[in-house]
Amino acid sequence: MTSRPESARAGRPATMSDVAARARVSRALVSIVFRDQPGASQATRERVRQAARELGYAPDQRARLLSRRRSGLLGVQFAVEHPFHGELVEALYTAAEARGYELALSAVAPSRDEERAVASLLAYRCEALILLGPTAPDGRLDALGQQVPLVVVARNLRTEQAEVVRTDDEDGARQATQHLLALGHTRIVQVDGGGAPGSAERRRGYRAAMERAGLATQVRVLTGGPTERDGLDAFVRLAAEPADPQGPRRPSAVVAFNDRCALGVLQAATQAGLQVPTDLSVVGYDDSRMATLPWVDLTTVRQDVAELATLAVARAVARIEGPPGAASLLTPPRLVVRGSTGPVPRPA
Amino acid sequence: MTSRPESARAGRPATMSDVAARARVSRALVSIVFRDQPGASQATRERVRQAARELGYAPDQRARLLSRRRSGLLGVQFAVEHPFHGELVEALYTAAEARGYELALSAVAPSRDEERAVASLLAYRCEALILLGPTAPDGRLDALGQQVPLVVVARNLRTEQAEVVRTDDEDGARQATQHLLALGHTRIVQVDGGGAPGSAERRRGYRAAMERAGLATQVRVLTGGPTERDGLDAFVRLAAEPADPQGPRRPSAVVAFNDRCALGVLQAATQAGLQVPTDLSVVGYDDSRMATLPWVDLTTVRQDVAELATLAVARAVARIEGPPGAASLLTPPRLVVRGSTGPVPRPA
DNA sequence: CGTTGTGGCTAGAGCGCTCTAGTCTTCCCT
DNA sequence: AGGGAAGACTAGAGCGCTCTAGCCACAACG
Structure with a gap:
């Protein structure tokens, strides 16, 4: 950047004409030099650049955009x-x-x-x-x-x-789910993204992985959303369900819509007295900065x-x-x- | 926004002239209408706006900026x-x-x-x-x-x-410190921001509050920084100091440079087996989103x-x-x- | 010697607006 | 009827660039 215009020329910033006048060339020449186009000798280029420097000139983007074909x-x-x-x-x-x-x-x-x-x-x-x-x-x-x-x-x-x-969000959710399956989990639920972009794909990925593992009956998608609050609420709702002795046991893993949502789940789980990952595994999505924080240390899917x-x-x-x-x-x-x-x- | 240009007129977006022609007025009139300036009858305004709508016209910002005095x-x-x-x-x-x-x-x-x-x-x-x-x-x-x-x-x-x-960062740090003093703390340390903007002021605020409370001898500033890592490292260093039976006891409260730094302190404290706020109080700065998360629930200073x-x-x-x-x-x-x-x- | 390049340079017409300085009505007040 | 004054509208000169055409001098070629 130009460091200090020698001539603040009536308060207004220098224009191409000013530079042209000072370098004793035409305006077109200045234009050529500043666009690094052929059509000017090396010596002239230097002279123009020098004049521009002295005047603190930088091409006006507004004019540039306007006159350029594109x-x-x-x-x-x-x-x-x-x-x-x-x-x-x-x-x-x-x-x-x-x-x-x-x-x-x-x-x-x-x-x-x-x-x-x-x-x-x-x-x-x-x-x-x-x-x-x-x-x-x-x-x-x-x-x-x-x-x-x-x-x-x-x-x-x-x-x-x-x-x-x-x-490929479907693939991402699939990978997350497969990771949990590989760890031996079967009771895996998903807290989805509600209406957020990518929700449908990630739901599909989760479902596909479960079905491929022969766990179609275990598929369970909880309505969530992209924020911590959404994840927290979803898990609190889950935990509040009456424990049904005949019914399925509590999930051992959660695939969350994204990292923020996963954080909400972590919070709710912690408050419910669950240890992560001892009692519950959680996967996020995005690999945001928060996921990398030591005490969050979230398994996640990186885009x-x-x-x-x-x-x-x-x-x-x-x-x-x-x-x-x-x-x-x-x-x-x-x-x-x-x-x-x-x-x-x-x-x- | 215009929903769909009726005439994509040779691919190029409509100009003021196009609108003027269609509305059968001069270009200047169109300009007046679009700048909401006096000088056009209500009927004409409507006619111009209608023509513009039909053409999908929106003023070209580049030209606007260029021709405007300012x-x-x-x-x-x-x-x-x-x-x-x-x-x-x-x-x-x-x-x-x-x-x-x-x-x-x-x-x-x-x-x-x-x-x-x-x-x-x-x-x-x-x-x-x-x-x-x-x-x-x-x-x-x-x-x-x-x-x-x-x-x-x-x-x-x-x-x-x-x-x-x-x-007023000095005041902010002072408020944070006074809050801790009011709670009865005396062994309050600050983890500062290193070279980050605002560090010096916040240090001053902390120091001033301590001195005003007659605790000048208790003033202790640990070098920190604006990230979680900085806070964590600072607290880990603190905790690693050999416990000196004759020396001062461990601090009961920390004033952190900002929320991220405070989070690092929280992390380190938790890992050291301390309960917050039972064993240690922590104050952040910024009132960032993370501070509001339920399981962080950080006392902080809002800008x-x-x-x-x-x-x-x-x-x-x-x-x-x-x-x-x-x-x-x-x-x-x-x-x-x-x-x-x-x-x-x-x-x- | 004329022809054809070619490198270096300039003139000048835009780009799509804004804005000043008008013109032309119409209306109102003596 | 004359003299504003206000309202509605237009002509046209910029704004600071880009870019096409074209000029000029000099070199190379036949």
Whole structure:
């Protein structure tokens, strides 16, 4: 960055004309130099850059975007409250840069809904939109996809109008369940994500693993959600059920929708006097920072953030440059085994 | 948002001219209507809006910014990994909107340093920069402040070149310490933030409270940091000290730099077999989401995010509109008492 | 010697808006 | 009837860039 403009020239920042005048060349030449285009001698380039430095000049992005045939912008919608989105944003920056695009960020927050976020991105004439875990209805996304090249990340969507990039959640849930099965568990319940993106897939994965193990009758899905509260409530409800001597015994393992949900389950279990993993094994999803904390030490399923970001940008670019050939790309998840899972407890 | 452009007019989005033509008015009129300026009859407004709707028109922000005398943009630099920044960003959106400004977001991440984030903001010709907890050296911020109206949030900085908006951390730490004193604790140690912004202030607050209570000799600050690891390590080190029969007994309470640090302390204490708050009281700082989790239930100090955001925007606007009259604004923090603090344990 | 490149450079027309300085009505007040 | 004044609307000049066309000087080629 320029460190200090020598001439604050009437308060306004220096323009290309200022640089051109000082370097005694045309404005076009300055443009050529700053875009690293052929058409200027080495000596002139140096002269222009020097003049720019002296004036503290940096090209005006607004003008640049306006006059360029293409804006070179990728609009990213993310939820400010979601650490996972934060990781994605970072990875998107590097992925976009590698392909010569810039990112325009627009946050979603309780007080700022997706419509507003998208409208603002569209107003900047982004060439494509990358939405992280959007909650808008399918129809809305479909319509949006007709308007602008669209990539939906971490959410399933069946449409020709958008690219979908997500982790293979079904596989992830399957891996989590199989891990528990391998430890000898049979009474495994799932606390699902309610209406959160990915819920249906993770339910399917859990169910598939159970059925494959011949435990179809043991399948049990509790309604949960993406927050600690959801996990806690679900487990409290479970624990409150009257113990039926003839009925099935209490579950020995829980597959939670995500790490936050798993934390809620852990809390409820602890309050109910259960030891983890001695009395109960718990698996989360996301491998968030909290999962790695020593006293949480949660077995979980890791999504490949860098891969998701790279794919998202690649698909966005493909949609921008080529005809809309919608694809749905799945990234493989990876089980991370930690201390919250252990062998099935012996019946007392 | 417009739901579906009736005419995708050669692939390119509709412009003001398209709308003007369709509504049979001049471009200027369309501009007036979209800026909600006086100078158009009610009937015409409706006609223009209708035409725009039919064309799926939305003003091009790039052109808007360029031609407007002022960009109306507030550039915000935030760290993608920091939940606290997320909260601030949300609050900034509403605060900025209330004063007629828009936000331009630029993220800082391990792979994207502050220089890049700032450069990108500057390229958009933001009228002011709001930096959330910047880690750049004072000199750099000072220089930046000479270049553009600058507001530094949640970081202390002694300069005329920038506005500083932060929580009164000294007071916060004082409140935390006084709370423990009121509960009867005397052996209170602080695990500080190492070099993190706010460390010095919080140390002062702790020290002041102790001295005021006549416990100057009991003051003890352990080097910590802003992460769980830091808190954990600090407490482990403390616990590892040989018990000196003549020396002071073990502390009965800890004032941690922030919630993450406090969590580390909690972890270490639990592993050492201590019950919280029976054997040890712990206070955090930030009132983060984790502090509110039932099984953490951390007594902590809450920063007024909305107030910080409002002040930050107000100061930014003041700097933009008026002469640089640098101010350093302190927001009062508030102690939130939860379950991690209790009366001083009776000597066994 | 004319022709054809070619490297280095410039003129000038946009990009899609905003905004100042009008013009043209119509209405109101003496 | 004349003289504003207000309201509705338009022309056109920017804003700071990019980019196409084209100019000029010089070299290489036949």
